[in-house]
Amino acid sequence: MMKTVRVGLIGAGRMGSFHAENLAWRVPGATLAAVADPQPGAAEKLAQKLGVAKAYSDLHALLQDPDIDAIAIAAPARTHAEWVIAAASVGKHVFCEKPMAVTLEEADRAIAAASHAGVVLQVGFNRRFDGGFAAAIAAVKSGVNGTTQLSRSVTRDPALRDPAPIPQWTIFLETLIHDFDTLLHFNPGAKPVEVYALADALVRPDFKDKGLLDTSVVTIRFDNGAIATAEANFQAVYGYDVRGEVFGSKGMLQAGNINATNCVRYHEGGIVIETSRMDSELLREAYVAEMAEFARCIRTGETPRATGKDARNALEIALACIESVKQCQPVKLDAR
Numbered sequence: 295m296m297k298t299v300r301v302g303l304i305g306a307g308r309m310g311s312f313h314a315e316n317l318a319w320r321v322p323g324a325t326l327a328a329v330a331d332p333q334p335g336a337a338e339k340l341a342q343k344l345g346v347a348k349a350y351s352d353l354h355a356l357l358q359d360p361d362i363d364a365i366a367i368a369a370p371a372r373t374h375a376e377w378v379i380a381a382a383s384v385g386k387h388v389f390c391e392k393p394m395a396v397t398l399e400e401a402d403r404a405i406a407a408a409s410h411a412g413v414v415l416q417v418g419f420n421r422r423f424d425g426g427f428a429a430a431i432a433a434v435k436s437g438v439n440g441t442t443q444l445s446r447s448v449t450r451d452p453a454l455r456d457p458a459p460i461p462q463w464t465i466f467l468e469t470l471i472h473d474f475d476t477l478l479h480f481n482p483g484a485k486p487v488e489v490y491a492l493a494d495a496l497v498r499p500d501f502k503d504k505g506l507l508d509t510s511v512v513t514i515r516f517d518n519g520a521i522a523t524a525e526a527n528f529q530a531v532y533g534y535d536v537r538g539e540v541f542g543s544k545g546m547l548q549a550g551n552i553n554a555t556n557c558v559r560y561h562e563g564g565i566v567i568e569t570s571r572m573d574s575e576l577l578r579e580a581y582v583a584e585m586a587e588f589a590r591c592i593r594t595g596e597t598p599r600a601t602g603k604d605a606r607n608a609l610e611i612a613l614a615c616i617e618s619v620k621q622c623q624p625v626k627l628d629a630r
Contacts, residue, residue: 297593298323298324298325299323299324299325299363299364299387299588299589299592299593300324300325300327300361300362300363300364301317301324301325301326301327301362301363301364301365301366301389301589302327302328302329302330302348302356302357302359302362302364302365302366302386303317303326303328303329303330303365303366303368304330304331304353304356304365304366304367304368304369304377305330305331305367305368305369305370305391306329306330306331306333306336306337306339306340307331307336307368309368309391309574310329310331310340310368310369311340312574312581313366313368313391313581313585314326314329314340314344314346315344316581316582316585317366317585318344318345318346319344320582321582321585321586321589322586322589323586323589323590323593324364324585324586324588324589326344326346327346327347327348327361327362328341328346328347328348328349328350328356328359328361328362329341329344329346329348329349329350330349330350330351330352330353330355330356331350331351331353332351332352332353333351334351337349337350337351348361353369353377354380357380357381357384357386358384362386363386363387363592364386364387364388364389364414364588364589364592365377365381365386365387365388365389366389366390366585366588367381367388367389367390367391368391371391371392371393371396371461371464371467371468372396372461374390374391374393374394374395374396374404375394375395375396375397375400375401375403375404376400377390378390378394378395378404378407378408378415378602379403379404379407381413382404382407382408382410382411382413382415383407383411385411385413386413387413387414387415387588387592388408388413388414388415388416389416389417389418389584389585389588390404390415390416390417390418390605391417391418392417392418392419392468392471392472392475392605392608393467393468393471393605393608393609393612394417394602394605394606394609395605395606395609396467396609397613398606398609398610398613401602401605401606401609402606404602405602405603405606408602414588414591414592414598415598415601415602416584416587416588416591416598416600416601417600417601417602417604417605418584418600419472419475419476419584419600419604419605419608420472420573420577420580420581420584421472421475421476421536421538421577421580422475422476422479422580422584422599422600423579423580423581423583423584423587423599424549424550424577424579424580425579425580426548426549426550426551427476427538427549427550429547429549430480430538430540430547430548430549431476431479431480433547434479434480434481434482434540434542434547435482438544438545439540439542439543439544439545439546439547440542440543440544440545441518441520441542441543442480442481442484442518442520442540442541442542443519443520443521443541443542443543444520444521444522444540444541445477445480445481445520445521445522445523445538445539445540445541446522446523446524446525446537446538446539446540447472447473447474447476447477447480447522447523447524447525447537447538447539448473448524448525448526448535448536448537448538448550449469449470449472449473449524449525449526449527449535449536450525450526450527450528450529450530450534450535450536451469451526451527451528451529451530451534452529452530452531452533452534452571452572453529453531454497454498454508454528454529457498457501457504457506457508458501458504460506462505462506462507463505463507463612463616464507465493465507465508465509465510465526465528466491466493466510466512466612466613466615466616467609467612469526469528470510470512470524470526470612470615471608471609471612472536472608473512473524473525473526473538474512474514474524474607474608474611474612475600475604475605475607475608476538477514477522477524478604478607478608478611480522480538480540481516481518481520481522481540483518484516484517484518484520485516485517485627486514486515486516486517486610486611486614486627487515487516487517487626487627487628488514488515488624488625488626488627489512489513489514489515489611489614489615489618489624489625489627490512490513490618490623490624490625491510491511491512491513491614491615491616491618491619492510492511492512492619493507493509493510493511493615493619494507494508494509494510495507495508495509496508496509496527497509497527497528497529507619508527508528508529509526509527509528510524510525510526510527510615511523511524511525512524512525512611512615513624514611532552532569533552533554533569533570533571534552534569534570534571534572534573534575534576535550535552536550536552536573536576536577537549537550537551537552538550552569552570552576553567553568553569553570554567554568554569554570554575555568584600587599610627611627614627
């Protein structure tokens, strides 16, 4: 059995740097062996900071490195599928940040490439590694919550800075994609049959004519009759707010907590609770846990809990949302 998985990272931006720190310092069974980024100097700077010997500006050179066992992809979202396929084609195991792909055709090609190569393909649905969400999903699957009837998932980012670089449809393909994955696992075995999405630019209405959508509510109807809602907003001034709820025939489960600590301050001005302001703060342990599972699955041959098929299932809902917004009406998934 492989002792330590040697991971090469693609992408030295904010999320890539966070994954790099985890791999370098916090993930059991894995080590950061190389960093690659096409931006001149970016890989070298991050590698030097973390004491990593190898840095590449040529991403394909990283893929050809015989000392690398696996690739972690934290490149821009619209390039993920091509790097999954490229990494799998040279026999590297792949961890890919969400979304794995932005079209179903890309998703199918990525899944097929990993399957053909016999490599592990894991997608960064980090909420499933958070203790609260993992417990809720396990409870649903065990049947203790009964039959799912209603479920809800919320993502509210802490701040919308410059909207200009945000690609169109990001709210569905990159933000709510987490919520869609969560809601599918809150209703295991059921198939989504209809999606209705409302979306607008309420945080920055001045960017609406440039394609920005920063606020959305999505309703999903399943073939077992259950109804789910997903909600997103790009600016919650009070912190990074991620929560989930599943109501079943035997009770209700809630997951997610914005509190940065368990300390609550009571004073003359009222009650104060410090809140998390970044995903890397709120879900720090989940990010480490998902990468540790990736390394373990490579060593043992297990299937990770967040697979390429899971990414495709969530993407199917995201794409239906886009069609729903374009058509201003519900969209049946079977009709797509």
